[in-house]
Amino acid sequence: xxxxxxACLGGGTxxxxxxxxxxxxxxxxEWAAEHAAPQFTSxxxxxxxxxxxxxxxxxxxxxxxxGQNQALREGSARLGQATSLIARNEKYLTSSAAxxxxxxxxSLGDAHGIKQGTLNTxxxxxxxxxxxxxxxxxxxxxxxAAGHATGAEATHTPPGGRPLRIVVRARCxxxxxxxxxxxxxxxxxGLRHPHLGQHLHLHxxxxxxxxxxxxxxxxxxPSMSIVNDTYARLHGTNYGVKLETPPTHxxxxxxxxxxxxxxxxxxxxxxxxxxGSFIVLTRDxxxxxxxxxxxxxxxxxxxxxxxxxxxxxxxxxxxxxxHVAAGAEAxxxxxxxxxxxxxxxxxxxxxxxxxxxxxxxxxxxxxxxxSAHQMSTCRLGGHAATHPLRPTGETxxxxxxxxxxxSAFPACSGVNPMLTIMALAHYxxxxxxxxxxx
Ligand SMILES: Cc1cc2nc3c(=O)[nH]c(=O)nc-3n(C[C@H](O)[C@H](O)[C@H](O)COP(=O)(O)OP(=O)(O)OC[C@H]3O[C@@H](n4cnc5c(N)ncnc54)[C@H](O)[C@@H]3O)c2cc1C
Numbered sequence: 427x428x429x430x431x432x433a434c435l436g437g438g439t440x441x442x443x444x445x446x447x448x449x450x451x452x453x454x455x456e457w458a459a460e461h462a463a464p465q466f467t468s469x470x471x472x473x474x475x476x477x478x479x480x481x482x483x484x485x486x487x488x489x490x491x492x493g494q495n496q497a498l499r500e501g502s503a504r505l506g507q508a509t510s511l512i513a514r515n516e517k518y519l520t521s522s523a524a525x526x527x528x529x530x531x532x533s534l535g536d537a538h539g540i541k542q543g544t545l546n547t548x549x550x551x552x553x554x555x556x557x558x559x560x561x562x563x564x565x566x567x568x569x570x571a572a573g574h575a576t577g578a579e580a581t582h583t584p585p586g587g588r589p590l591r592i593v594v595r596a597r598c599x600x601x602x603x604x605x606x607x608x609x610x611x612x613x614x615x616g617l618r619h620p621h622l623g624q625h626l627h628l629h630x631x632x633x634x635x636x637x638x639x640x641x642x643x644x645x646x647x648p649s650m651s652i653v654n655d656t657y658a659r660l661h662g663t664n665y666g667v668k669l670e671t672p673p674t675h676x677x678x679x680x681x682x683x684x685x686x687x688x689x690x691x692x693x694x695x696x697x698x699x700x701x702g703s704f705i706v707l708t709r710d711x712x713x714x715x716x717x718x719x720x721x722x723x724x725x726x727x728x729x730x731x732x733x734x735x736x737x738x739x740x741x742x743x744x745x746x747x748x749h750v751a752a753g754a755e756a757x758x759x760x761x762x763x764x765x766x767x768x769x770x771x772x773x774x775x776x777x778x779x780x781x782x783x784x785x786x787x788x789x790x791x792x793x794x795x796x797s798a799h800q801m802s803t804c805r806l807g808g809h810a811a812t813h814p815l816r817p818t819g820e821t822x823x824x825x826x827x828x829x830x831x832x833s834a835f836p837a838c839s840g841v842n843p844m845l846t847i848m849a850l851a852h853y854x855x856x857x858x859x860x861x862x863x864x
Pocket of ligand 1: 430431432433434435436437438439441442443444445446447533563564565566602603604605607608611650798799800830831832833841842843844845847
């Protein structure tokens with residue numbers, strides 16, 4: 427499992443693909459009902475979603491799509507499936523070729539300053555209001571006294587300089603290290619809630635690439651601008667897959683394409699300009715966990731369950747069908763043995779390969795699995811015995827210690843999580859303000 431996360435100022439929002447999804451109502455209903463957290467169905471939570479969407483300039487006004495998003499839209503339409511435009515947090519976009527091309531690379535560095543992540547929104551505002559920001563700093567532990575947070579200890583390494591020990595004293599501490607690092611930090615700080623680090627959800631994702639007769643140049647343009655939600659709630663459950671697209675600059679493409687050997691890999695990569703890729707993003711019901719290794723670093727344990735794998739493979743089948751309907755001539759199925767579906771004029775030539783898919787070996791390392799969404803390791807809810815966070819975002823164990831990141835989700839969001847994380851942080855900030863007032 428390859429995990430992608432942003433270890434930089436602004437975290438994932440600095441490097442992500444700018445798809446800005448509101449939390450679906452069925453997820454909010456599920457969280458409220460199953461985790462005794464009624465705030466998720468409140469007007470106040472919707473107001474938090476509105477507030478962060480406005481701060482990030484979320485919009486659907488950019489009209490252009492790249493080849494693979496066009497293929498997702500057209501192939502789905504030919505199969506009678508609906509797609510939607512993905513709202514994106516970008517502004518100052520013009521119709522120039524430079525902007526269109528640059529968008530495809532913005533996860534590697536936003537050359538035109540158009541992505542509205544936390545770096546140039548909330549962090550900038552905080553800085554302008556006197557917040558002090560220490561990059562290149564690793565928080566080792568949160569300090570506590572008599573069951574109350576008192577600050578944090580960290581190591582700051584200035585560029586080219588020697589590491590400095592930092593001690594921060596505070597009335598209240600908010601942790602937002604992401605769902606892998608936050609539980610590790612809390613465990614290093616002595617918290618011992620039995621569910622801390624459990625329930626790691628990853629939205630396990632595979633890539634279904636296809637070769638088209640025409641050039642796609644999918645490394646240009648908005649990386650994800652079209653989504654197909656036909657398979658998001660399979661068999662009447664809240665679990666299933668979203669079909670979206672990734673940026674496909676050659677580095678990422680080389681990482682995710684199946685590998686049989688040097689010659690085969692070279693052939694695939696030589697056709698890169700003609701490849702279009704969809705991602706199958708699975709809402710995982712069965713999670714993994716994060717614990718500490720002997721050095722205090724996070725250790726991740728995650729195995730894709732049979733239930734989640736079945737949903738994922740249904741999504742792979744669906745993605746292959748859409749590629750074929752969109753005119754692809756070969757679809758590379760995401761397995762180490764590189765099963766390839768051939769197609770001509772929208773008709774699959776060897777459909778049995780899709781039927782055989784579930785019978786291939788799907789153990790770890792027999793196929794490439796990825797996640798850019800880490801969630802729920804410090805979940806919030808109304809049951810103190812099973813949820814390390816109170817509904818306010820404060821830890822059950824330590825007063826004045828809050829968590830405001832993806833680890834606080836009661837379960838996975840089922841959609842790309844940026845807006846939900848930020849809305850939850852916004853909501854938690856209101857709780858914090860009133861408790862500080864007290
Ligand atoms: C490549 C990529 C593409 C994505 N695309 C999308 C998308 O299009 N739409 C979407 O909704 N979501 C997307 N995501 C997911 C989304 O960006 C993340 O889920 C989200 O940013 C996670 O927020 P977070 O606050 O939980 O943690 P993070 O964003 O991971 O922030 C944690 C921060 O804490 C820092 N940190 C951790 N531990 C410590 C420590 N001990 N001391 C000091 N600092 C520490 C990290 O360096 C990081 O800066 C994408 C993610 C990636 C990686």
